[in-house]
Amino acid sequence: MNTHLPKTRIQRRNSQAILNAALDMFSAHGFRGATLDQIAKAAGLSKPNLLYYFPSKEAIHATLLSGLMDTWLDPLRRLDPNGNPVAEIVGYVRLKLEMARAYPRESRLFANEIIHGAPRIHDEIVGPLKTLVDEKAELIRNWVEAGRIAPVDPHHLIFSIWATTQHYADFDVQIRGILNPEGSQHFDAAAEFLETLYTRTLTPR
């Protein structure tokens, strides 16, 4: 492609500017809703110049998505079989929520793709993602069987963590409309709530 191993200084700078502007636009308006002119303008380039760095709109989107996948799944990968089960899972929740706070654009880009049927990352989902999730679900199942956490369906537990944490990024407008928060303070209350939610659910009694 065009973007791995950017050689010159200018290439690195412009590719980065394009990807950043594209992330803004794609996450705010969706793939179809974002235009090359918008992206180019936001990146401070002309449209032909933008297309000098990426062969197509599709290519920019693909670069963003594939670059995102790894980062996005990393917290789950780090769920440690040797740690304290409840602490591990609650820690995972906290990490995911911090990512929703720090990288809402990425979360929305991802959400958009999935809502629309994941046409460009379907293989990633039924492949590596499923493998990883199944592996971690198995780990959780073992914790349940060992009586170290209260019984729960591991897959649905993971889904609920994704849902509750990413919700704060994806539905940001709705939450702000209701809470009227200043800045992102409400994330602290969210963190506390989610910690309570999962601690009570998972602590064996």
Added chain:
Amino acid sequence: MNTHLPKTRIQRRNSQAILNAALDMFSAHGFRGATLDQIAKAAGLSKPNLLYYFPSKEAIHATLLSGLMDTWLDPLRRLDPNGNPVAEIVGYVRLKLEMARAYPRESRLFANEIIHGAPRIHDEIVGPLKTLVDEKAELIRNWVEAGRIAPVDPHHLIFSIWATTQHYADFDVQIRGILNPEGSQHFDAAAEFLETLYTRTLTPR
């Protein structure tokens, strides 16, 4: 407008066909991603004929969205101050999940709108929605103070219910890719998990 009180039989039938086809397209591809030609074709009409029933693409979308809002919030409205607190909330969860199963297109339409900043329903959010949510949050707060449910942040409790239930509609593709379910059986397991999640969280001890 054009669509309230459709007079003739043909008007009723075609308006309905258009809205149904539009719901398909908008929920699958977003507002910008859906085209009038697609919608018209899916509704079995020509594009000019479609525009005989609705003045614009925007109008179709607005009709869908406003028609949806009421239905979507109804379950929350029915949270009963006189019922058993835990049962009321768990019942609300169950209802929302059933809606996600029965009306995934509506859920996605809504999700799409919010993700993209709710440009067309922002007033609804900071107005009626906020009012309703604040009112129900107050109810939950009272339950907490009366010791009838364990202490939780009411707003974030509601958010988590929205997130976990709608997730099964909005992220359907991802969930199917991971679980490989037949039909929508996995909704039963989801219902059981969520019931456990909220029962353990809310039951006072």
Added chain:
DNA sequence: AAATTGTTTGACCAAACGGTCAGGATCACG
């Protein structure tokens, strides 16, 4: 300074899009 390589642009294009319009077909009803 010349030559090579890398970067940027204005002008342009074909396709797709939302929407219009004049007129033709069909229906309901006296």
Added chain:
DNA sequence: CGTGATCCTGACCGTTTGGTCAAACAATTT
């Protein structure tokens, strides 16, 4: 049957969009 209202369509239009291209400009190397 006739006639007015409703319903439907092909042809068309202006704009936007993703993308191309030849040529100009800048940087680097020799």
